[in-house]
Amino acid sequence: MRSESKIVPMPRPETSEALRVLVVSESFLPQVNGVTNSVRRVLEHLAARGHVAELVAPTGPATYAGFPVSLARGASLPFYRDFRIGLETRRRLRQVMLRFRPDVVHVASPATLGHQAVLTAAELGVPTVAIYQTDMVGFAERYRIAGGARAMTRLTQRIHGHCDLTLAPSSASLRQLESLDVPRLGLWPRGVDLEAFHPARRDDDLRARLAPDGRLLIGYVGRLAAEKELDLLTHLHGDPRFRLVVVGGGPEEQRLRTLLPDAAFLGLLHGEELGAAYASLDVFVHTGRYETYCQSAQEALASGVPVVAPRSGGPLDVVDDGRSGLLYRAGDPEDLVRHIDALVGDPVLRSRMAHQARASVRDRSWVRVNEMLVEHYRAVIGESLALPLAS
Numbered sequence: 037m038r039s040e041s042k043i044v045p046m047p048r049p050e051t052s053e054a055l056r057v058l059v060v061s062e063s064f065l066p067q068v069n070g071v072t073n074s075v076r077r078v079l080e081h082l083a084a085r086g087h088v089a090e091l092v093a094p095t096g097p098a099t100y101a102g103f104p105v106s107l108a109r110g111a112s113l114p115f116y117r118d119f120r121i122g123l124e125t126r127r128r129l130r131q132v133m134l135r136f137r138p139d140v141v142h143v144a145s146p147a148t149l150g151h152q153a154v155l156t157a158a159e160l161g162v163p164t165v166a167i168y169q170t171d172m173v174g175f176a177e178r179y180r181i182a183g184g185a186r187a188m189t190r191l192t193q194r195i196h197g198h199c200d201l202t203l204a205p206s207s208a209s210l211r212q213l214e215s216l217d218v219p220r221l222g223l224w225p226r227g228v229d230l231e232a233f234h235p236a237r238r239d240d241d242l243r244a245r246l247a248p249d250g251r252l253l254i255g256y257v258g259r260l261a262a263e264k265e266l267d268l269l270t271h272l273h274g275d276p277r278f279r280l281v282v283v284g285g286g287p288e289e290q291r292l293r294t295l296l297p298d299a300a301f302l303g304l305l306h307g308e309e310l311g312a313a314y315a316s317l318d319v320f321v322h323t324g325r326y327e328t329y330c331q332s333a334q335e336a337l338a339s340g341v342p343v344v345a346p347r348s349g350g351p352l353d354v355v356d357d358g359r360s361g362l363l364y365r366a367g368d369p370e371d372l373v374r375h376i377d378a379l380v381g382d383p384v385l386r387s388r389m390a391h392q393a394r395a396s397v398r399d400r401s402w403v404r405v406n407e408m409l410v411e412h413y414r415a416v417i418g419e420s421l422a423l424p425l426a427s
Contacts, residue, residue, distance in 0.1 A: 055413055057082055057089045058138035058162075060129075060153040062145050062170075064093035064105070068285075068304060069259055070331050071145045071169050074226060078142065079103055081406035090136050092129070094149065106132055108149055124149055129156040138162055140413045143199070145169035151195045158198055163416040165409075166199040167224065168209055171349070174326035175263055192216060200416045203409075205329035206353040224409055225353070226329050227402030228338045235340030235394060237308070237315040246300050246316075252278035252380060255317040257310070258332045260286035264324040270295050271369040272321070277380050283313050314339035318386065319379050322351065325366035330354050337361070337397045342389035344375045360389055360396040 059078065063071040075091070082089045083101040090103055094110030108124035129152055133141070141157040141164045143150040150166065157164045172192055176184030196202045196218040203224035204210045213221055247253055254272060258264060266288060273280060273296050280299035282292065293301055305313055314320070320336035322345040327333075329350035333343045337354070343361035345351035355361040362378065364371040379386045 054085075055082075055087045055410070055417070056137060056139045057087060057142055057413065058133060058136055058140075058153075059089060059091045059142045059144060060146075060150055061091065061093045061143075062147050062149050064091065064096040065100070067095060068306075070226075070329070073331065074167070074169065075144050076100065077227060077402045078144075078406060078409065081402065081409075085410070087410075090132075090138075092124070092132060092149070092153070094123075110149075124152060126152050126156045126159075129153050130160065133157065133160055133162060139417055140165060142413070143167065146195050146199075147172065147191070151191070154195060154198045161420070163200040163420040164198075165412055165416055166196055166202045168196070168202055168204045168213060169328055171209075171212070171326045171328055179262060189216060193218060200419070201412060203412060206350040208349045208352050209328045222412060224412065225400065225405060226331050226334065227405035228331075228334045228397055228400050230338055230398070230401055232307070232311050233314055233335045233338035234311065235315055235390075237311040237339065239312040239316050242312055242316050246281060247279045251276070252318040253281050253316060254278045254319045254321055254376065254380075255281035255283065255313070256321055256323070256332075257283040257314060257336070258322070258324075260284050260288040260292055262288060263326050264288075265367065266292055266323055267295070268323040268367075268369055268372055269299075269321070271373055272376060273299065275380075278318070281313070281317065283310070311339065314341060317341045319344060319376065320361075321372075321376065322346065323372075325349060327351060333361075334397055334400065337393040340390045340394045342379060342386060342393050344372070344379065356392070356396050360393040 059075060061075045063069055064075060065072060079089055079101040091105045092108050094108050096105040099105060110123055133156060141153060141162055143153050143164060143166045146166050154164050172188040173185050176188045193216050201220050201222055202218055203222045204213055205225050210221055269280060280296060282299055283302045283305055285304045302313060314336055320341045320343045322330060322333050325346045325348040327350040333345050333351055333354045336343050337360055343355050345355050345363060346366035347363035348366040351363060355363055357363045362375040364375045
């Protein structure tokens with residue numbers, strides 16, 4: 037797929053050479069979410085392997101991993117003030133691409149900014165790899181935006197229809213995109229930092245502070261937003277056998293503090309504190325059904341913590357049901373409680389699953405996963421080189 041533009045595509049290297057990768061992301065630091073974390077890992081990997089990159093995003097520092105960050109125009113969502121979307125023009129994106137001369141454009145969770153980047157790259161004859169990471173259709177449904185689901189379906193089809201390759205993180209996401217007739221699909225799961233998230237990071241002092249009476253700790257880590265369906269936690273609240281622990285921030289935080297007055301809210305954590313919080317849990321619980329992958333569940337597994345998550349979306353691939361955790365019917369509070377009861381009431385089962393949790397993610401390091409991504413880059417570059425130049 038190539039534009040009929042008169043612009044001659046930029047020269048690209050042989051596959052044995054370093055690549056020039058322009059990463060365009062709808063989200064970046066200081067926002068902490070799955071998109072930001074994946075982009076950070078990609079940039080770090082490209083730097084470590086000697087590739088050249090640049091990032092375009094609505095927010096961010098001047099540089100990251102030694103690569104420049106170009107700030108795009110953006111605006112906050114009216115119903116989610118903490119989240120900014122890119123509103124950059126194609127003219128300015130074209131200037132960036134002509135200056136940087138990328139071999140491939142990586143669009144992370146494309147929406148407004150990503151869409152413009154894909155169209156601009158097509159005009160210049162630069163191949164694009166889109167990372168499907170946000171279920172915008174489910175997002176619109178959850179926020180009950182009038183006509184939103186229909187509009188997001190059309191937007192998803194339009195954006196990814198122009199991409200040379202769309203990489204989905206899970207089999208459920210692949211099926212969703214196939215149902216939308218999105219062409220040229222591939223699988224790219226998410227990696228996990230096996231050192232940062234490790235059972236050895238369990239902190240007995242933290243556990244004593246959170247549950248001085250020795251109760252178990254059942255925890256959630258992630259964004260506190262409506263699409264995460266965190267109201268389900270109210271059905272676990274008040275159980276004398278365990279204490280709920282909530283790690284993260286977002287627009288729902290104050291309302292959740294009211295709904296869960298006895299829960300421990302630890303706020304946003306990073307680095308060693310985040311690793312300790314995960315490893316100090318006895319069971320990790322996730323509630324949202326719209327996860328394209330569910331990275332927080334994977335980090336819990338790496339920390340040696342069994343996971344209870346919805347039988348929907350990304351967790352279907354991440355959690356080995358009955359071995360590293362349990363999957364419940366999405367949105368069903370009774371089934372959620374039943375699965376939590378099974379683990380809370382059976383320490384032998386909990387211990388066995390904790391051991392299997394770590395083993396289940398040992399082959400999912402970021403290095404391995406990002407090498408797969410670079411091979412995807414090389415494949416679309418090779419396909420592009422095989423096409424005749426536009427006249």
